[in-house]
Amino acid sequence: MSFQSLGLSEALLKAISKKGYTTPSPIQQKAIPPVLEGKDVLASAQTGTGKTAGFTLPVLHILSENPKTKFRPIRALILTPTRELAAQIYENVKEYSEFLDIRSTVIFGGVNQNPQAATIRQGIDVLVATPGRLLDLEKQGLVSLKRVEIFVLDEADRMLDMGFLRDIERVMKLMPAKRQNLMFSATFSKDIKKLAHGILQHPVQVEATPENTTVDAIDQLVYRVAKDLKADLMIKLITEGKWKQVLVFTRTKHGANNLCEKLAKAGISGAAIHGNKSQGARTKALSGFKDGSLRVLVATDIAARGLDIPLLPHVINYEIPNIPEDYVHRIGRTGRAGASGEALSLVSSDELTFLKDIEKLIEMKLPVEIIKGFEPDPNESTEPVKMGRGGQNRTPRNSAKPAGNGNRNSGNDNRSRAPKRTNDRRN
Incomplete structure (x- = not known):
């Protein structure tokens, strides 16, 4: 299968060719067609398999095919848990839309919000965001999600790990009820599937590889x-x-x-x-x-x-x-x-x-x-190392209910007392 056979526009195919892509990955082959058809999609794929292009390419195609207003409202929102991932997705969006009349930007905490707000005021089609900064700017009246046509929730399992469930629910209420929804992740727990049930409407479920498997290479x-x-x-x-x-x-x-x-x-x-x-x-x-x-x-x-x-x-x-x-x-x-x-x-x-x-x-x-000279100590305890402050164990795995109060700091996308399962408390 080729990218041409997936039905993408000539402008996107030109950008793909410039990147050196020749053959779509399995997740791209399975996800792009139903997204282009306007269907909600629940997709699972190993990390490193081209998942980001699996949603950014068809989203850009759809937006470029539909007419634009003079002042560009945000038409596509891509929500992701960490700053690094948000920045990466934004770079992909810019590269793929090089030959399209599409404007995009990224917002996340830890940096001055003023340049981000200024870019949004100029009008953008695609917004890539982390939850904390997005809700901060919306509360200040600097971001409106009232015209969003496509919502992408990326790395949804990590979202729950980091205590973003309540923020996801807040973001959902800020968008039109009628929209296309896409959920992508490398893994899907029962809690993620429960979340998907509340977001997606009659979704097409695609899976490039078995859940939680590792790349053969x-x-x-x-x-x-x-x-x-x-x-x-x-x-x-x-x-x-x-x-x-x-x-x-x-x-x-x-x-x-x-x-x-x-x-x-x-x-x-x-x-x-x-x-x-x-x-x-x-x-x-x-x-x-x-x-x-x-x-x-x-x-x-x-x-x-x-x-x-x-x-x-x-x-x-x-x-x-x-x-x-x-x-x-x-x-x-x-x-x-x-x-x-x-x-x-x-x-x-x-x-x-x-x-x-x-x-x-x-x-x-x-x-x-075992390398000679570095053998394990036979006297070391086999008691599992305890995680969290004060040696307390974290919330059990697959617990989606956040313990935090949802307070945000515009400089950080962290969550107070969220049920994260490592000692790292910020994204």
Whole structure:
């Protein structure tokens, strides 16, 4: 199948060709036709399979085919959980609409709202947004969603993880009841399907791959190691392997900062991105990682979605996630667009329960290796590490009811007391 056969406009086909795309991915083949037909769509696809183009291309086609008014109201809203993902989607929208008369912009917290508001006042067709900043600007009368024709909810499962359910409900009330709705995500829990039932009208359900599976092109390996030797082992792997671009995941912001300090002492350039970093610092770190000036990017799960780095060869789980679905998103940063990749997990004794949960989710036994000199400590406790402040466990998985009061801060898209399941409290 070709992109031409999907029914996209010549202007879009020209932009696609310029990007070097030749054949649509499975999720694009399955999702684009029903979206073009104006149907609501519930789509599940692995991360890194072209999901974003699966909704942006047909949305742009529909908007370009319909007449515009002199002052452009927001006609399509793409809601997404994190700043990085919002920025990535916006870049895709700009690239795909290069030969169309379509205006777009992105809004998120952590930066001055005035330039964002000024762009919206000039009239835009497509708005990409995170929930907190969107509702802040709407409350100030700077954004109107009364003319939205197409609503896209991307990474819906992460939305619930981050406590955005109430905000999603608020946004829904600001849009016309009659509109086209699209929901895309890499994973779908029971709570997500319940949410979809309240948003979508007689949706077409498409699925490119089985839920919660990992890309075949990714070589996955577990290193069993003593907790105190993790940093040394990782430095050994990076140094001896002469790896030039490595994305490393920790569970906490504090852990990310500490690891960067250890890397610096070993002469390895790196930077951390997490919720306590300013948007400017996050953007600078990501830019340095992409252009090769930084060898290692250490991230909390804030970056598990939204990082689009072509041909990223290595992902390391310095600490494996306590939420197994997050493992799928983390390692999905490599092995993208058909390229091969390697995902390594450093697992200490107190993470064995998490490892079992991951293997159960992805329905495969991960290969395990032990490197001499870095053996796991037989005296280490196998009691699962507890997450959250004060050592308290987080809200159980698949709990969609937010505990927060919905208060927002225009500079951050975080949620007070939301039922997130990691220590990172901002997006």
